[in-house]
Amino acid sequence: MGKVMSVANQKGGVGKTTSSVNLSACLAHLGNKVLLVDVDPQGNATSGTGVNKADVKHCIYNVLVEDLPAEEVCIPTTIDNLDIIPATIQLAGAEIELVPTISREIRLKKALENLKSIYDYIIIDCPPSLGLLTLNALTASDTVIIPVQCEYYALEGLSQLLNTIRLVQKHLNKTLMIEGVLLTMLDARTNLGIQVIEEVKKYFQDKVYQTIIPRNVRLGEAPSHGLPIISYDAKSKGAEVYLELAKEVMANGERVR
C-alpha cells in the first residue's frame, strides 16, 4: 500500500509547493510510482508539473464536492512515473461549499482509498490555510511534512499547525504522524540561517530532515517552465538536494508510517 504524505504549513511562501513538486518528481525519478495531489486553489503544483490549467476538464474540486472518482481525474505529467490530480481556481469555492456536506473532512481520504494500491507515494500539496482543504489532506494522510523557511520568526504559527494536527489525530485520523520538518530557503551567507536551524532542531529534534534546502535560483525558475528541478536543470544544487531529500524520505519509509 502506498504512503500518503501531506506537505502542510498555513504560512504562504515557505516552500510547500516547491517541495511537493520536487520531492514527487525525485521519488518518481528513483523508480517509485507517485501521485501528486494539488489541493491549493492557486494550482501552482499543477502548472509546476507542466499541466496547462486551461486544458483541465476535471480537477480535485469535482472529486471533493461532486464525488467524481479520483481515478477519473488523475492525469500523467511530463515526468515518467508521476501522475497528478490537478487543481484549478474552481477549487476556491470548495472551502465554503463543503461546509454543509456530509463527512466533509473525510472526502479526500475516501477518494484516495482506491489509489493507494496503485502508487508507492501520494503527496498532497496543501493551501496556505488550516481550513477544510487542509483538514481533508491531513485526514487522508499517513504522515505530514512541514516545510519551515529559514527566516526570522520561523517557528511562529507552527503551534497553530501542531494544534490542528493534534485535533485531527484526536477526532479524524488517530494514526497521523509527523513525517519530518524540512528547512527551506537557507541563505548560507547569513548567520541567521544557522540560528534558525538550531532553534528548529531544538524544538523538533530528530524530526528535522538532515537535508536542508538552500536558496537556489534554478529552483525559483523551474516552475515558470512547468518543470520540476531534475528536468529543468539536473546538475543544479536544487536538483541535488531534492534528490537527497527523496532518498531520506524513502529511508524513513517504514519507520515513520
Ligand code: ADP
Ligand atoms: P508555498 O507553496 O509554501 O506558498 P512555494 O513553494 O510556492 O511556497 O515557494 C514560494 C516562492 O519561493 C516561489 O516563487 C518559489 O519558486 C520560491 N522558492 C521556493 N523554494 C525556493 C528555494 N529553495 N530557492 C529559491 N526559490 C524558492
Ligand code: MG
Ligand atoms: Mg503553494
